[in-house]
Amino acid sequence: MKSTGPMNCYSRVVFLGGSMARASVRIRYIQISEALGCDYLLDVSDIEQVPKDKHVFVCVKPDFSKKDLTELSKRGAVVWDVHDFLPPSEGVDLYIVGSKTTAEELCYLRPMQIIPQHHCNFSEIPNRPDGVRKPAWIGRPFWCPDFDGLDVDVYNANKLHLEAVIAAYRHMGICLNVRRQCSEAEFHVRINDGIKLINCMAFGIPSVSSKEPAYCEYGEGCTIFVKKNDIMDAVRSLQTDDILYNEIRMQGLKHSKQFHLRRILPLYRNLLDDLLS
Numbered sequence: 483m484k485s486t487g488p489m490n491c492y493s494r495v496v497f498l499g500g501s502m503a504r505a506s507v508r509i510r511y512i513q514i515s516e517a518l519g520c521d522y523l524l525d526v527s528d529i530e531q532v533p534k535d536k537h538v539f540v541c542v543k544p545d546f547s548k549k550d551l552t553e554l555s556k557r558g559a560v561v562w563d564v565h566d567f568l569p570p571s572e573g574v575d576l577y578i579v580g581s582k583t584t585a586e587e588l589c590y591l592r593p594m595q596i597i598p599q600h601h602c603n604f605s606e607i608p609n610r611p612d613g614v615r616k617p618a619w620i621g622r623p624f625w626c627p628d629f630d631g632l633d634v635d636v637y638n639a640n641k642l643h644l645e646a647v648i649a650a651y652r653h654m655g656i657c658l659n660v661r662r663q664c665s666e667a668e669f670h671v672r673i674n675d676g677i678k679l680i681n682c683m684a685f686g687i688p689s690v691s692s693k694e695p696a697y698c699e700y701g702e703g704c705t706i707f708v709k710k711n712d713i714m715d716a717v718r719s720l721q722t723d724d725i726l727y728n729e730i731r732m733q734g735l736k737h738s739k740q741f742h743l744r745r746i747l748p749l750y751r752n753l754l755d756d757l758l759s
Contacts, residue, residue: 580675
């Protein structure tokens, strides 16, 4: 178990996560837990790994069975931070979702709280606007689409630790927030938390995005929304139109302030204070 420091008001809270191979999991809950002063466990697959002195369990895709969750809920409050997949409907006391769209999609799960993702530009220093404007894509390889001859840098997020994720965004001049079309995409689009666009905004990276609900919710005016056949034209516009490029860049930087870690932490504090009271 990773201890984040001396005893504090959240010493009874532990964040529990799944595979270290998922960069989004690490960014989501290691940064939050360390900022709060909570303990966390990676690669959790057995509740016997969870210390008995903890009473609030924030779960971010741990590999628990229904029986595990039932047993864990007997010890205290189980909070499930929804990522990628349908969450369990039993053994959970509170659900966290990243957008209003996800809240509407999973409205049958109660109680629920919306807490947006925080971006990973912790320094708040944006990328320079005069760099190379080569398009890039970051994510799980499964979701990478065919870009039909467009030269794109592709970053496999499954293999990147936090610092490498940050470095990838530092190298981007244009980002493509799009995914391949398949049967699985329909559900993932509806529960997407918008983190790729949020990160782009925070680094000052103009982007091209599909009209996924979370992107529309958080990034209006901060990206170019396109259909698949229009991606290349949108990229060329950002490469050749300095006014457009800088307008989107500045809008993104402005709106990204609401997704800084210091703005997200109070939402977690309020949630944990209620559960611990």
